[in-house]
Amino acid sequence: MSISSQDPSSPRQFIDVRKFTTQIVRHRSWFVSFIVLDILVVMAITSDPILIETWNYIVPGIAVTIQIAIVSFILATIVGLVTALGRISSNSLIYNSSTLYVELFRGLPLLVIILIFSFVITPALIDFVTTIPFLDDLLQHLVGIPEDRIATTLLRTRDIEETTRIIFAFALTYGAFMSEVFRAGIESIGRGQMEAARSLGMTYTQAMRYVILPQAVRNVLPAMANNFVLLLKDTSLASVVAVPEISHLTRQYSSNRFRYPQGLLILSFIYANLTIIMSMGVYWLESRLKTDKRED
Amino acid sequence: MTEPKQPIIQIRNASKRFRNVLALNNVNLDIHAGQVVVIIGPSGSGKSTLLRCINRLEVLDEGDIWVDGMQLDHSATNINRIREEVGMVFQQFNLFPNLTVLQNVMLAQQIVRKRSKDAAERTARGLLEKVGIPEKADVFPPKLSGGQQQRVAIARALAMNPKIMLFDEPTSALDPEMIKEVLDVMLDLAKEGITMVVVTHEMGFARAAANRIIFMDQGEKLEDTTPEGLFESPESQRLQQFLSKILSH
Ligand SMILES: Nc1ncnc2c1ncn2[C@@H]1O[C@H](COP(=O)(O)OP(=O)(O)O)[C@@H](O)[C@H]1O
Ligand SMILES: [Mg+2]
Numbered sequence: 001m002s003i004s005s006q007d008p009s010s011p012r013q014f015i016d017v018r019k020f021t022t023q024i025v026r027h028r029s030w031f032v033s034f035i036v037l038d039i040l041v042v043m044a045i046t047s048d049p050i051l052i053e054t055w056n057y058i059v060p061g062i063a064v065t066i067q068i069a070i071v072s073f074i075l076a077t078i079v080g081l082v083t084a085l086g087r088i089s090s091n092s093l094i095y096n097s098s099t100l101y102v103e104l105f106r107g108l109p110l111l112v113i114i115l116i117f118s119f120v121i122t123p124a125l126i127d128f129v130t131t132i133p134f135l136d137d138l139l140q141h142l143v144g145i146p147e148d149r150i151a152t153t154l155l156r157t158r159d160i161e162e163t164t165r166i167i168f169a170f171a172l173t174y175g176a177f178m179s180e181v182f183r184a185g186i187e188s189i190g191r192g193q194m195e196a197a198r199s200l201g202m203t204y205t206q207a208m209r210y211v212i213l214p215q216a217v218r219n220v221l222p223a224m225a226n227n228f229v230l231l232l233k234d235t236s237l238a239s240v241v242a243v244p245e246i247s248h249l250t251r252q253y254s255s256n257r258f259r260y261p262q263g264l265l266i267l268s269f270i271y272a273n274l275t276i277i278m279s280m281g282v283y284w285l286e287s288r289l290k291t292d293k294r295e296d
Numbered sequence: 297m298t299e300p301k302q303p304i305i306q307i308r309n310a311s312k313r314f315r316n317v318l319a320l321n322n323v324n325l326d327i328h329a330g331q332v333v334v335i336i337g338p339s340g341s342g343k344s345t346l347l348r349c350i351n352r353l354e355v356l357d358e359g360d361i362w363v364d365g366m367q368l369d370h371s372a373t374n375i376n377r378i379r380e381e382v383g384m385v386f387q388q389f390n391l392f393p394n395l396t397v398l399q400n401v402m403l404a405q406q407i408v409r410k411r412s413k414d415a416a417e418r419t420a421r422g423l424l425e426k427v428g429i430p431e432k433a434d435v436f437p438p439k440l441s442g443g444q445q446q447r448v449a450i451a452r453a454l455a456m457n458p459k460i461m462l463f464d465e466p467t468s469a470l471d472p473e474m475i476k477e478v479l480d481v482m483l484d485l486a487k488e489g490i491t492m493v494v495v496t497h498e499m500g501f502a503r504a505a506a507n508r509i510i511f512m513d514q515g516e517k518l519e520d521t522t523p524e525g526l527f528e529s530p531e532s533q534r535l536q537q538f539l540s541k542i543l544s545h
Contacts (some may be wrong), residue, residue: 195353196390196449200404200456201380210403215394 034276041269054262057253061246062270068167068245069232075171076231077224080178085208087183098179105176110169111237117169118162118241166238174231181223185216221289225282229275236271246270302365304329304460304491305350310359312345312515319345321515322359329459332492334502334523337512338538343495346512347462350493351382364459380408383453387465389445391437391452397424398433401452409456416455423451427481443474447481454485461485463494497542502526511535 024032045051086098105113189212197207217224239248246267254263303326312320319342327333335343348354349361352368352375361368363378392400401420405411411419424430427447429440437445446466453461463482467475479501486492486505496502502509503523511519511526513534519526530536 190390192386192388192390193392196384196386196392197404199351199353199379199382199384200452201376201408202404203376206407210407211392211394215392218394 031276031280034272038269038273041265045266045269050259051262051266054253054259054266058246058249058263058266058270061244061249064163064243065232065235065245065247066274068163068170068235068238068243069228072167072170072174072235073228073231075167076174076178076227079171079175080182081213083175083179084182084186087179088186102176102179105173110173110234111240113173114166114169114237114241118165121168122165162241162243163238166241166243170231170234174227178224178227181220181227182216185220185223186212188219189215218289222282222286225278225285229278229282232274232278233271303327303362304364305493306360306362307346307350308360310346310349310356310361312342312349312354312357318515320349320356323512323515323517325510325517325520327491327493329491330489331507332486332494332505333508333510334506335493335495335510335512336497336502336538336542337518341512342515343512344464345515347384347464347493347495350460350462351379351384353384376408380456381458382460382462383456383458384462385446385449385453385464385466387468389437389442389449389469391445391448393436393438396434396436397429397440397448400437400448401455404452405455419455420451423454424448426454426484427451428477441474442470443477446470446474446478450478450481450485458490460491460493463492463496465495465497467496467498499543511538513538 045055083098083102086094087102089095089098108116193211193215194207197211198204202210235245236247238245239251242248250263250267254260305325305327307323307325310320310323310325311318317340321342323342323346325346335346337343345354349356350363356368364381366374366378368374368378391397392403395403398417398420401423402413402416405416405419406413409416421430421433424433427450429444429447432440432444432448437448440448450466466482467478470478475498479498482492482494482501483505492505494501494506506523509519509521509523509526510517511521511532511534518532519530519535521531526535527539530539
C-alpha cells in the first residue's frame with residue numbers, strides 16, 4: 001500500500017477520490033475490462049439469430065455442469081476430511097491405506113479416472129451385484145419392492161446414469177486433492193491446541209471435532225474455494241463420456257452444424273462467468289479472513 | 297480405595313528419553329494432597345517433561361506414576377479419567393482462539409463433564425469472576441493481554457474441578473507488569489488447599505506459597521527442600537550455581 005501523507009485523524013482520507021480511483025485502476029481494471037467484454041458478448045448474442053440458436057442449445061447443460069460440480073464437491077469434501085484424518089493417524093494401516101489412495105488418485109490423469117469409472121468399475125460393480133443369486137428375494141422381502149418392478153430397478157437394467165458414474169470419479173479425485181488441503185490446515189494448528197484440549201480430558205476425537213477442525217477448516221476456506229473453481233472447469237472432461245453438460249452440448253452442436261466459433265464463444269462465455277464470479281468470491285473471502293485476523 | 301495418608305501423586309523410578317537426551321533420570325517423588333510444590337532448575341533439565349508425564353501428555357519409558365490412587369496405564373479410559381482430575385496451565389496459554397473466553401471455560405465442562413449449558417455457564421462466570429475478568433466473557437482470546445489470557449487458562453482448567461493443578465512456567469511468556477496479576481490468582485488457589493505443582497522461577501511466589509521446592513538438573517531430582525532450606529543451606533553445588541544465576545538478574 002502507498003503511504004498516505006495525510007494526517008490519519010483528518011476526515012479527508014475517507015473521501016480521497018484520487019486514491020480511490022487509483023485503487024480501482026490499479027487493482028480492478030481487469031475486472032472492469034471483463035465486464036465490458038461481457039456486455040459486448042451479450043449484445044452480440046442477442047443480436048444474432050445463429051448465436052441465439054447456439055445459446056439455446058447449450059444452456060440446458062449449465063444446470064448439469066453445476067450439479068456435477070456441487071455434488072462432487074460436497075462428496076470430495078467429506079472424503080477429503082476423512083482421508084486427511086487418516087493421513088495424520090498414528091495407526092499405520094489407516095495411514096498407509098489413505099496415503100495409497102491419495103497418491104494413486106493424484107497420480108492418474110482425471111480423464112483416465114473418468115474412463116475407468118465409466119467403462120470398467122461401474123459395469124464390473126453391476127455385474128457383481130446382478131450375479132448375487134438371492135438379490136431378487138432380498139429386494140422383495142426385505143426392501144418390499146414389488147416383483148414386477150424389480151426387473152426395472154437400476155441395477156437390473158444396468159442403467160446407472162453416466163452422470164452418477166463420473167460424479168464418483170470427480171469426488172474421489174478431488175477428495176484426494178482436498179485431503180492434502182485439510183491436512184495442511186490441521187498441521188497449521190499448533191501442537192499446544194491439541195495438548196490443551198487433551199489436558200482438559202477431551203478425547204482425541206472431541207479435540208479434533210471441537211478445537212482443531214473448526215480452526216483448520218477456517219484457515220483453508222480460500223483453498224477449498226479454489227478447488228471448487230478447478231473442479232467446475234474439470235467437469236468439461238465429462239463430455240468424453242457423453243454427459244450432457246455444456247462442453248458436450250457444445251461439441252455436439254458445433255460438429256453437427258459446423259459452427260465451432262459460435263459454439264466455443266458461448267461455451268467460453270459461460271465458463272468465464274461462472275469461474276470469475278467465484279474467483280471474486282474467493283478474493284472477498286480471503287480479505288474477510290485477513291481483516292478478521294487483524295482484528296484479533 | 298485411597299487411604300487418607302497416601303500421597304495424591306506418587307512417582308517411582310521415572311525415566312524418559314528423547315532420542316539421545318535423558319529428559320528424566322530415575323525420578324522419585326511423593327506429593328501429598330494440598331501441598332504446593334515448586335520445581336526449579338535450568339532450561340532443559342526435565343521440568344516440563346515431569347509435569348507432562350503426570351497427566352500423560354508424555355509416556356514414561358520406565359517407572360510408574362499413581363495419581364489419586366490410579367496407576368497410569370495405557371488404556372484410554374484411564375488416561376481420560378486422570379486428565380479429568382489433573383488441570384494444566386501452559387506457558388503459552390493455549391486458549392482456543394476460535395471460541396470466546398466464556399466458551400473456552402465452558403467447552404470441556406459440557407463435552408467431558410456432561411454438564412448442561414446453564415450449569416457450565418454458571419460455573420464459567422463464577423470462575424471468571426474469581427480470576428478477575430468477568431467483563432471479558434464475550435471477547436475472543438487473541439484480543440486479551442497475556443496476563444488476562446493466562447488467567448482465563450487458569451479458569452478453564454479449574455472449571456473441571458481438578459484435584460491437582462500443574463503449572464508449566466505460567467508467567468515466563470508475560471510482560472513483567474502482568475506477572476503479578478497471574479501470581480495473585482495462583483496464591484489464592486494455594487490458600488484454598490488445592491494440590492499444585494508449579495514450574496517457575498518466581499522466587500517470591502515460592503517463598504509465599506510453596507511447601508516444598510524441588511531442584512532438577514539434567515533429568516535428575518537433585519534437591520527436595522523447603523523455601524527456607526533452599527536459600528539458607530543449598531546443598532549441591534549445581535543448585536548454588538543455579539541460584540546465583542537466577543538471583544543475580
Ligand atoms: N518432544 C521432545 N522431543 C525431543 N526432545 C525433547 C522433547 N521434549 C523435551 N525434550 C528434551 O528433553 C529435555 C528436557 O526438556 P524439558 O522437560 O522441556 O526441560 P525444561 O522444561 O526443564 O526446560 C531437553 O533436553 C529437551 O530438549
Ligand atoms: Mg519447560
